[in-house]
Amino acid sequence: MGGGGLFNSYLNYGPEDLLVQSTSFGSFIFGLPVLAHMLGKPVYICAIGAGQFNSAEALRHARMAVKLATVCTVRDLASKRLLDPATPADGRIRVTADAAFRLENADVEALV
Numbered sequence: 001m002g003g004g005g006l007f008n009s010y011l012n013y014g015p016e017d018l019l020v021q022s023t024s025f026g027s028f029i030f031g032l033p034v035l036a037h038m039l040g041k042p043v044y045i046c047a048i049g050a051g052q053f054n055s056a057e058a059l060r061h062a063r064m065a066v067k068l069a070t071v072c073t074v075r076d077l078a079s080k081r082l083l084d085p086a087t088p089a090d091g092r093i094r095v096t097a098d099a100a101f102r103l104e105n106a107d108v109e110a111l112v
Helices: 025-038 056-068 077-083
Strands: 002-009 044-053 071-074 093-095
Touching: 025 056, 044 056, 044 077, 056 077, 071 077, 077 093
Parallel strands: 002 044, 044 071, 071 093
Antiparallel strands: none
């Protein structure tokens, strides 16, 4: 899973939201690594951004999802610090380039 600022929570989010149908996007995104882990499948979280958590529970579930991942890369140091404030020496969470960085530039003349 990955790309963009997937790990956030702008809507109401509570401890009961994980792994249930909810209006919160977080309940879906944070639950995917949990389901994969339960099925014995590896999880690769690629170039995500993290931020804007409206509850401690949403942040806790995001951190749990990252801990269950086989590999996790984030697109900036702030996301790494938010998802793993202890910054372990094992290098499990790595900062990488934003996945959209290599998109072709828009034709500026066509936009004017």
